[in-house]
Amino acid sequence: MILVNGKEVEYEEGMTVKRLLEKMNYTFPMIIVRVDGKLVNKEDWDTFKIPRGAKVQALHQIAGG
Amino acid sequence: MTLSVENVRTSRKVLAEMEYTPAGIDKGYSGKSLYVNLSEGKIEPKTVTREMKDIFTGGKGFGLWYLWQAVTPKTKWNDPENEIVISAGPIGGITQYPGSGKSLVVTLSPTTNSIMDSNVGGYFGPYLKFSGWDALELQGKSAKDVVLYIDGDTGKVTLEEIELETGASHLVSEILTEAFAESEEDKKHISVVSTGSGADNTLIGLLNFSWYDPRRKAVRMKQAGRGGIGTVFRDKKLKALVVRFSGLTGKNNNPVDFGKIQKAGVKIHKEINNFDDVQCRMRQAGTANLMTTMNDYDLLPVMNFQYGSHPEGKKISTEVFISKFTQNIYDGCWYGCSMSCCKAVDDFELKTGPFKGEKVVVDGPEYENAAALGSNWGIFDPDFIIEANFYCDTYGIDTISTGTMMAFIMECYENGIIDKEITGGLELNFGNQEAAMELLHQMGQGRGFGKIAGLAIRRMKEFFVKEYGADPDFLQDIGMEAKGLEYSEYLSKESLAQQGGFGLANKGPQHDEAWLIFMDMVNNQIPTFEDKAEALHYFPMFRTWFGLQGLCKLPWNDIEPEGNKQLEEANKVPEHVQNYVDIFNGVTGKNIDKEELIRQSERVYNFQRVFNLRMGFGKREHDKVPYRSQGPVTVKEYESRAERYDGQLKELGYDPESMSTEEKVKVMRQHREEMYEKLMDAVYLRRGWTNDGVPKLETLKALGIDFPEVVEVVKNHL
Ligand code: SF4
Numbered sequence: 001m002i003l004v005n006g007k008e009v010e011y012e013e014g015m016t017v018k019r020l021l022e023k024m025n026y027t028f029p030m031i032i033v034r035v036d037g038k039l040v041n042k043e044d045w046d047t048f049k050i051p052r053g054a055k056v057q058a059l060h061q062i063a064g065g
Numbered sequence: 066m067t068l069s070v071e072n073v074r075t076s077r078k079v080l081a082e083m084e085y086t087p088a089g090i091d092k093g094y095s096g097k098s099l100y101v102n103l104s105e106g107k108i109e110p111k112t113v114t115r116e117m118k119d120i121f122t123g124g125k126g127f128g129l130w131y132l133w134q135a136v137t138p139k140t141k142w143n144d145p146e147n148e149i150v151i152s153a154g155p156i157g158g159i160t161q162y163p164g165s166g167k168s169l170v171v172t173l174s175p176t177t178n179s180i181m182d183s184n185v186g187g188y189f190g191p192y193l194k195f196s197g198w199d200a201l202e203l204q205g206k207s208a209k210d211v212v213l214y215i216d217g218d219t220g221k222v223t224l225e226e227i228e229l230e231t232g233a234s235h236l237v238s239e240i241l242t243e244a245f246a247e248s249e250e251d252k253k254h255i256s257v258v259s260t261g262s263g264a265d266n267t268l269i270g271l272l273n274f275s276w277y278d279p280r281r282k283a284v285r286m287k288q289a290g291r292g293g294i295g296t297v298f299r300d301k302k303l304k305a306l307v308v309r310f311s312g313l314t315g316k317n318n319n320p321v322d323f324g325k326i327q328k329a330g331v332k333i334h335k336e337i338n339n340f341d342d343v344q345c346r347m348r349q350a351g352t353a354n355l356m357t358t359m360n361d362y363d364l365l366p367v368m369n370f371q372y373g374s375h376p377e378g379k380k381i382s383t384e385v386f387i388s389k390f391t392q393n394i395y396d397g398c399w400y401g402c403s404m405s406c407c408k409a410v411d412d413f414e415l416k417t418g419p420f421k422g423e424k425v426v427v428d429g430p431e432y433e434n435a436a437a438l439g440s441n442w443g444i445f446d447p448d449f450i451i452e453a454n455f456y457c458d459t460y461g462i463d464t465i466s467t468g469t470m471m472a473f474i475m476e477c478y479e480n481g482i483i484d485k486e487i488t489g490g491l492e493l494n495f496g497n498q499e500a501a502m503e504l505l506h507q508m509g510q511g512r513g514f515g516k517i518a519g520l521a522i523r524r525m526k527e528f529f530v531k532e533y534g535a536d537p538d539f540l541q542d543i544g545m546e547a548k549g550l551e552y553s554e555y556l557s558k559e560s561l562a563q564q565g566g567f568g569l570a571n572k573g574p575q576h577d578e579a580w581l582i583f584m585d586m587v588n589n590q591i592p593t594f595e596d597k598a599e600a601l602h603y604f605p606m607f608r609t610w611f612g613l614q615g616l617c618k619l620p621w622n623d624i625e626p627e628g629n630k631q632l633e634e635a636n637k638v639p640e641h642v643q644n645y646v647d648i649f650n651g652v653t654g655k656n657i658d659k660e661e662l663i664r665q666s667e668r669v670y671n672f673q674r675v676f677n678l679r680m681g682f683g684k685r686e687h688d689k690v691p692y693r694s695q696g697p698v699t700v701k702e703y704e705s706r707a708e709r710y711d712g713q714l715k716e717l718g719y720d721p722e723s724m725s726t727e728e729k730v731k732v733m734r735q736h737r738e739e740m741y742e743k744l745m746d747a748v749y750l751r752r753g754w755t756n757d758g759v760p761k762l763e764t765l766k767a768l769g770i771d772f773p774e775v776v777e778v779v780k781n782h783l
Contacts, residue, residue: 005587005588005589006589006592007589025361025362026587027357027358027361028358028361028362028583029343029344029345029346030344030345030625032630032635039630039631057588058587058588059588059590059635060583060584060587060588061583061622061625061629061630061635061636062580062583062622062623062636
């Protein structure tokens with residue numbers, strides 16, 4: 001398991017940030033990702049592997065329609 | 066047919082006039098407002114006092130203050146005392162910072178019977194101010210159709226009778242622009258406010274504010290859409306307002322520190338230039354950039370807000386609208402707006418209605434229109450949406466209310482509450498394009514079942530109960546209105562904070578006060594009631610500020626500066642908040658900080674709440690919402706998202722496997738309604754209101770709005 005925005009999500013071996021966002025259907029273009037408190041830049045999303053048990057924040061940066 | 070430029074020019078008959086010397090603008094204010102009494106044909110200037118500026122700042126604040134003085138608790142929307150007030154705000158009209166040309170419109174609404182405000186683009190507000198007027202107050206009722214003309218170049222205001230027999234707002238705008246301009250070059254100096262026949266025939270009339278687009282050689286329009294302001298306009302027998310001002314320089318506000326404004330502007334223009342293509346793509350898609358996102362996140366209203374997405378949603382995705390919009394053309398609704406989001410479909414050939422076969426420029430669709438006139442009706446055809454958008458605008462009816470109320474009608478039809486006999490043969494099932502378009506034309510033209518539809522949801526509910534024996538509880542659950550205003554187009558079921566964002570909004574459920582769905586439902590950043598209450602304090606106050614200044618909200622957070630993501634309070638976009646502090650100080654010479662910015666809004670926001678109280682609303686009971694905005698009303702709705710809802714019930718300690726869907730719907734409802742009550746408690750506390758939602762005397766005192774007439778109103782409710 002990992003925690004994504006405080007909610008449990010099933011872990012997949014070798015899961016990258018990109019894969020996680022796909023799994024969550026997080027398609028919004030303005031997302032900030034932090035894994036265990038550390039910012040992961042967008043250019044690293046398809047290589048950065050999320051460790052088992054990690055706390056992930058995928059913060060959607062908009063407060064307004 | 067009397068609609069020709071020549072005819073307009075020769076038929077002008079002046080009923081009243083006033084000559085004036087336009088007051089020079091000083092630090093964002095002209096210091097004068099223009100009062101017009103349409104019953105008496107009286108036109109006169111008023112002085113804007115220092116107290117008004119200090120307490121109400123401008124824009125919507127001025128509108129509320131003038132309206133407060135004009136009406137009594139007994140005044141109805143169609144009484145002559147009711148006013149329409151239009152004001153640009155002190156920052157309004159600067160050209161260095163994007164989104165600085167908005168007009169704020171305030172009136173008593175025919176659908177809510179209380180205060181309505183609307184923030185609208187187009188050139189009218191800035192031109193009005195630069196013509197010498199911080200605000201325009203329109204009171205009384207004319208006996209005949211009239212046009213008010215403000216010539217800021219020569220210093221003359223005239224109330225005129227003009228032969229202008231059309232119910233099509235786009236033609237009124239076009240023809241008046243042409244008739245009042247001296248040349249092609251002069252057209253950009255004209256702005257027209259008008260509406261169409263739908264405003265005569267429904268309670269949801271809107272106002273179109275125009276500007277001339279020299280690249281397209283076409284008149285464009287933005288809408289003050291919500292709450293029937295156009296209906297009030299026509300009730301006053303106003304056909305149009307025209308302003309002419311040719312002296313725009315970029316420094317007309319006579320700001321104290323031009324450099325400060327310029328500096329903030331340069332920074333944000335660079336951000337838009339560098340990042341818009343990878344962020345929201347406002348310049349390509351406008352607010353329709355949200356179509357794909359909302360469908361992906363189960364937030365796009367589908368079939369009267371029953372569902373949040375649909376497989377056919379891809380037919381009306383962001384990419385589809387990008388392909389429909391004309392690209393690589395400047396689409397700003399005021400000078401200097403590099404966000405340039407007012408996209409348009411050019412050469413669109415209409416398939417129905419009075420202009421069938423004609424090619425027109427369609428302003429939009431924006432996100433709200435596409436969701437309202439498409440997915441919410443179970444229709445996923447972009448060309449249908451574009452056509453419906455055009456006709457709503459030219460008939461002068463609010464796209465959002467039209468969308469939400471048609472969706473309500475369709476659900477009533479599908480449930481057998483109304484039938485073909487009642488609708489005059491229209492089979493108003495979800496997805497029936499032909500019937501939906503026909504009903505829209507009926508509303509615009511005041512025919513058939515359109516007359517009933519034009520009453521909007523609150524009155525329709527009463528009518529269906531009385532005339533057709535409908536179940537009032539079911540209609541209350543599915544009729545997406547609160548305070549008498551139709552919901553705007555986001556599904557709030559899974560975000561308690563957004564339920565409050567809609568339900569606690571002063572004018573009714575429009576998302577311009579707060580849009581907290583991502584922060585709440587997706588990011589889980591505001592988990593406690595206190596967190597949600599803090600967000601429902603900060604964001605509505607912050608966003609109110611745009612309406613005091615003549616600003617557009619979009620450049621605040623639809624573009625993000627580079628370092629924003631590192632910041633603790635990234636959702637507030639702190640760098641842009643500082644820009645706003647700087648440009649306000651730069652224009653006015655004051656020295657506010659970001660806390661005083663919020664206080665400026667709090668004064669006006671609380672005053673508006675008290676104003677609602679004065680009109681017989683503004684308490685806890687009025688902040689109630691339909692259950693459709695909170696959770697699944699029907700078994701079908703529940704079962705469409707059973708995994709999600711069952712999971713939530715398990716977290717609450719239930720065993721969903723042992724329950725019928727009816728039981729699950731019931732317990733979920735109990736829980737969600739309780740949560741909403743607790744949310745109201747928390748928000749009222751944070752805002753300094755009583756548990757009944759009434760601003761406390763100490764709150765009013767701390768804000769400096771405890772003048773006797775305000776205290777008098779509040780005292781009766783403490
Ligand atoms: S962001 Fe769009 S709506 Fe706002 S002022 Fe600019 S062009 Fe107009």
